[in-house]
Amino acid sequence: MLQVNTTDINNYKEKEIEMIKQQYLGLNKKKKKMQKPSEKFRNIFNFEWDQSEDTSRYDTNPLYQNRLEPQILFGRGYIAGVDVREQRKKNNFYDRLVQNRINYSMKKHTEEELQKKKGSSLSHSTNIDTNVGTNAGTNAGTNTDTNAGTNTDTNVGTNITISQKKSLKTGTDSDIANYNGDSYSADIRKDKYNEENHNIILNNNIINNEVISKNTNDEFIYKPIINNIIKDVQNKHWSEKKREEMTDRDWRIFREDNEIYIKGGIVPPPIRTWEESGLSPDLLKAIKKAKYDKPTPIQMQAIPISLEMRDLIGIAETGSGKTAAFVLPMLSYVKKLPPLTYETSQDGPYALVIAPSRELAIQIYEETNKFASYCSCRTVALVGGRNAEAQAFELRKGVEIIIGTPGRLQDCLEKAYTVLNQCNYVILDEADRMMDMGFEET
Ligand SMILES: Nc1ncnc2c1ncn2[C@@H]1O[C@H](COP(=O)(O)OP(=O)(O)OP(=O)(O)O)[C@@H](O)[C@H]1O
Numbered sequence: 176m177l178q179v180n181t182t183d184i185n186n187y188k189e190k191e192i193e194m195i196k197q198q199y200l201g202l203n204k205k206k207k208k209m210q211k212p213s214e215k216f217r218n219i220f221n222f223e224w225d226q227s228e229d230t231s232r233y234d235t236n237p238l239y240q241n242r243l244e245p246q247i248l249f250g251r252g253y254i255a256g257v258d259v260r261e262q263r264k265k266n267n268f269y270d271r272l273v274q275n276r277i278n279y280s281m282k283k284h285t286e287e288e289l290q291k292k293k294g295s296s297l298s299h300s301t302n303i304d305t306n307v308g309t310n311a312g313t314n315a316g317t318n319t320d321t322n323a324g325t326n327t328d329t330n331v332g333t334n335i336t337i338s339q340k341k342s343l344k345t346g347t348d349s350d351i352a353n354y355n356g357d358s359y360s361a362d363i364r365k366d367k368y369n370e371e372n373h374n375i376i377l378n379n380n381i382i383n384n385e386v387i388s389k390n391t392n393d394e395f396i397y398k399p400i401i402n403n404i405i406k407d408v409q410n411k412h413w414s415e416k417k418r419e420e421m422t423d424r425d426w427r428i429f430r431e432d433n434e435i436y437i438k439g440g441i442v443p444p445p446i447r448t449w450e451e452s453g454l455s456p457d458l459l460k461a462i463k464k465a466k467y468d469k470p471t472p473i474q475m476q477a478i479p480i481s482l483e484m485r486d487l488i489g490i491a492e493t494g495s496g497k498t499a500a501f502v503l504p505m506l507s508y509v510k511k512l513p514p515l516t517y518e519t520s521q522d523g524p525y526a527l528v529i530a531p532s533r534e535l536a537i538q539i540y541e542e543t544n545k546f547a548s549y550c551s552c553r554t555v556a557l558v559g560g561r562n563a564e565a566q567a568f569e570l571r572k573g574v575e576i577i578i579g580t581p582g583r584l585q586d587c588l589e590k591a592y593t594v595l596n597q598c599n600y601v602i603l604d605e606a607d608r609m610m611d612m613g614f615e616e617t
Pocket residue numbers: 466467468469470471474491492493494495496497498499542
């Protein structure tokens with residue numbers, strides 16, 4: 176028998192407890208020491224910088240004197256790929272920047288004006304009519320009209336010029352505007368600029384939809400009315416836009432608003448109204464007659480895809496207008512083909528709709544007939560429980576569209592009541608249900 180003394184037992188117990196702790200708490204896991212390359216190759220390479228190699232201290236370029244603080248934001252203070260409006264709510268980086276520039280420029284300008292006033296009072300009765308920057312693009316052109324001994328005109332006009340506006344935008348330290356101490360605007364050449372379609376100067380201090388006003392501390396406040404940075408945000412809502420004005424972003428919002436989710440390559444944009452669908456006037460008339468004022472979301476997206484003759488799987492809840500979503504493009508397709516004659520009708524229908532139950536097939540048949548009569552399309556419902564001979568008779572006369580259940584359709588094909596020689600448009604309604612019923616095998 177193995178003799179183990181008590182100290183060993185205690186040691187084993189401690190070890191065991193330690194191992195249990197490690198397993199369940201993940202404690203005391205010693206990290207494997209990794210040797211840094213600098214340590215490993217210490218004797219081969221010299222990683223230490225020699226002081227003489229540091230050029231930064233001798234850099235005289237003022238650009239590098241005040242280095243920028245690292246910013247997680249880029250450009251104008253926005254992070255790429257994140258909704259700008261949301262960011263704007265949280266981040267006023269750019270606004271603060273502009274605000275500071277305005278404050279700085281205004282302060283500087285006020286000081287200069289005071290200096291000028293002091294100078295003018297020293298030169299006694301000199302009439303100074305200052306029209307700074309009436310010429311767009313420059314601040315030159317200060318017109319000093321000296322009429323010694325006449326009225327002292329101290330009305331220093333406030334004109335914001337295009338160049339000044341630009342400097343406000345770009346933040347150069349040039350004058351932004353003349354300032355008469357209290358109000359920001361006085362002599363503004365609104366008409367002139369409107370003529371030139373600049374839309375920059377307005378009497379009420381609105382500059383490109385930005386308002387500059389003063390707060391109680393006599394500081395100039397910059398208030399952007401709308402986002403002047405991202406033009407798209409400035410644009411109208413999609414509902415106010417024409418189809419050709421819609422951007423990808425608008426379509427994305429439109430789809431989100433209508434809960435349309437798509438999967439697949441190069442999907443055409445949805446239709447917002449029936450007029451945008453490109454359906455024939457006959458069909459549009461039929462839609463109007465059916466009192467379908469606006470397409471439902473499934474119709475909005477499925478119709479333009481189907482009209483491109485592309486395969487499509489549409490999923491939408493019951494009563495969402497799926498039937499019209501597939502019937503209308505089908506009728507549009509059939510209408511483009513030559514009308515069936517007795518001879519051509521022997522090759523069978525142009526389109527086929529299969530539904531898992533006779534009730535559903537009848538429902539589709541009725542919905543199709545709402546529109547089919549307007550484009551002279553003949554339809555037949557091949558469903559069980561109805562006279563097969565009557566259906567065969569209809570088929571013989573020729574139909575453009577067959578709507579049926581799998582069982583009766585198979586029956587008709589086997590009995591050669593019809594063939595599908597020219598049927599290139601097939602719709603499977605409630606396809607998942609048909610798969611469950613074994614449609615695939617039959
Ligand atoms: N754009 C529309 N505007 C108004 N009514 C519509 C529109 N589209 C379809 N409808 C009507 O809505 C009702 C339901 O449509 P439909 O039967 O096509 O829905 P569905 O999604 O196919 O339903 P189910 O899943 O039961 O087959 C029908 O009475 C149809 O006439």
